[in-house]
Amino acid sequence: MKTLLSILSITIVFLTASCKNDSKEILKKSPKESNKESFDLVISNANVIDVQSGAITKQTLYINKGMLVETTPEMKTGFHTFTHINVKGAYVLPGFWDNHVHFRGGEQLIAQNEKFLEQYINYGITTVRDAGGDLTTQVQQWNQEIQDGKRIGPTIYTSGPKLDGPKARWEGSLPVSSLEDIVSALDSLQALGTDYVKLYDSTLSRKHYLDIIKAAEKRNMITSGHMPFTVELEEAIDAGLDNVEHLYYVLKGCSSQEKEITQQIIDGKLGFWGSMAQLIDTYDETTAQQTFTRLKANNVFVTPTLHIGDILSYLDEVDHSQDAYLAHLEDAFVKTYEGRVNGALNASAKAKKDRKELQQFFIQLTKSLQDAGVRLLAGSDCGAFNSYTYPGPSLHKELEQLVIAGLTPLQALQTSGYNGSQFLQKEGYGIAIGNQADFVVLAKNPLDDIKNTQSVMHTIKNGRLHTMEE
Structure with a gap:
């Protein structure tokens, strides 16, 4: 395009x-x-x-x-x-909302992230939900300047730093390895005035993940995030999780053998990616519908992020080196794409095939969620490290993917600002x-x-x- x-x-x-x-x-x-x-x-x-x-x-x-x-x-x-x-x-x-973006990359990428603010406006995006990064202070300053009319850009609702375990994958994350850490982390987010809590699953333990959600719930803080595969989806929902980022975790909750697979992961006999084939093979329609009913009944949103899944699934087939948007990116920013690109190119033939099949499964799962009345959020997951998922146009590609999945254009539009404002409990949309x-x-x-x-x-x-x- x-x-x-x-x-x-x-x-x-x-x-x-x-x-x-x-x-x-x-x-x-x-x-x-x-x-x-x-x-x-x-x-x-x-x-x-x-x-x-x-x-x-x-x-x-x-x-x-x-x-x-x-x-x-x-x-x-x-x-x-x-x-x-x-x-x-x-x-x-109403202006579009991108419900999953990232401002990150450290001090060396502040200028590049700043340029994205104007790009969002170029593409009709008037609000974004920042899903965690290492530029929280800068992001909040930009947002204040935007609201004061001193800067062009969208309203930014931010989670601030992600909450994860010790030695977390992403820079700027708040490490949690005790109940005291949970109190300190949530205190910090409230002091910063963040809009919600973002949980990540690189090293976060099962117990602390559930404890964070419960503690945030008591403080009336909105929670969203990944889910450690040592946790069952039902447990996360019952703890009070408000939004599931990405479909891996919903897929897990649709398996008739989720409990057994979860135990294998707890025992170290199975890993995240290694469990995908089993989860697809044990997908059970009755279990899935029960999961969808639980998600809807507990007012849990789901952010499918189909576009980035499509991009990453076909990195071995699609050459993005001539994408026009690349001309507007600094070399240091483009360099952050290399990890995912190299991983895709060096993957085994089976891994490449499995990734594509998983993407097709997610497309079907998205339609099932919509049909069951689970509220979806359109989010691109754009930002540094997320290869060729560009701030601005990627939200429009996400809307396209939702329609490819079977949503009507109106339903796809609703996943942007209409559902986004309800998830963050923001009036005036x-x-x-x-x-x-x-x-x-x-x-x-x-x-x-x-x-x-x-x-x-x-x-x-x-x-x-x-x-x-x-």
Whole structure:
């Protein structure tokens, strides 16, 4: 796919900006008009998509101080606006959310991570959920600057450092090897003001994993993450886990022999990847439906991350060396891709085949989860070390993968901001009076074809208009 980045650049239209194309009309306030009703931004002739119902209505949107303050079927008269944009029947919907990204790579990659902020806006993404990294202080500073209108970028909800065991895989993780460590780690996250707790499974013990979730639950902290394979999915759900990142752990809970496989892993007789074939072979529809029912009943979300799975499964077949997005990445960032690439290229023929079959199984599993009423989250898992999963376009590819799995375009759209806001318990999502003006304007209807989410004309973030121009 020719990346959107190759044909678009961003023009920031502030409230007093001058007109740059004939679809925009700029009206300037004069002393004689001082008694007129005034708006910062007016968007007229918009086909507004209700992401909850799929209904489309023609509306004019009136924005003041970053908020949607009024809507009318037709543009009214007798008012003043600093900026008016006639979108001529284009489609307006809430800005996209990428519910799984990473800002990481240490001090040497801060500048590169910073550049991604603007890229998210280029692709209509107005909110991201940072799923743990080693740049928490920097990320929180960026987010504050974005909210203050001093920087272009999406709202960033962050977990801060991941919680893992001692000698964890990822830099910046908080090590947990005792109950005292759990108290200290959760105290630290609350002091930082993070939005949720992210658990990882590289060295975290079974006991401490479950204890973290229970302790976070008592503090009313949202939890999300991987799951050590020494834990059964039912145990994690019962402990209070709020979101399962990736489908490996859901697959484990669909096995009729999960308990036996878990014990083999506890005994050191079986490893994570070694258990995959057994889990697929013992997938049981009755057990799966019971697991789906438990997930739904306990309001547990699932983030499938299908796009990165597709990328990693076919690294041995697909050459990404000419991807247009690479031109916008620093050499040091691209170098972080080497580990996964080399691992895929050097894998055995069986391992390559198994990885592809697992990806196809996950696609089917995603549809089963949706059909069972489990709420899914669209997340790309983009960031350093995650090869060729690019910040911005990868969210759109994730939406495509969800439709390939069998979701309707509307259902796929709901997994972005609609479900994302509910998972993080954030109010004010959607195009409604009193809500933050975080919208995206698309040239084509995404309900007809999910690929139309890429036809971004304008992004409105905190009431500011950002226009994509060739």
